Amino acid sequence: MKLELRFFASIREALGVSQESVAIPDNLKTIADLRSYLVARGNPWSEVLADGKVLRCALNQHMVDASTPLQDGAEVAFFPPVTGG
Secondary structure, three states: OEEEEEEOHHHHHHHOOOEEEEEOOOOOOEHHHHHHHHHOOOOOHHHHOOOOOOOEEEEOOEEEOOOOEOOOOOEEEEEOOOOOO
């Protein structure tokens, strides 16, 4: 499966990349699986995307949760929670 990954704000800054095209193994089925796969890359991925870190995800520009199924060719975006003031 191929995905287009997008990283925003502090996540982009910490990873040093704003986007990436990636082919993932077929056994990855959900956003949570993808996040674990990226964490396994080691630092800085494991620090930025660790399970305890609060972040938001979107699939094809729609907000989703960790249990959302991945789709071949989809855009998956990761970004920190929005704060306002």
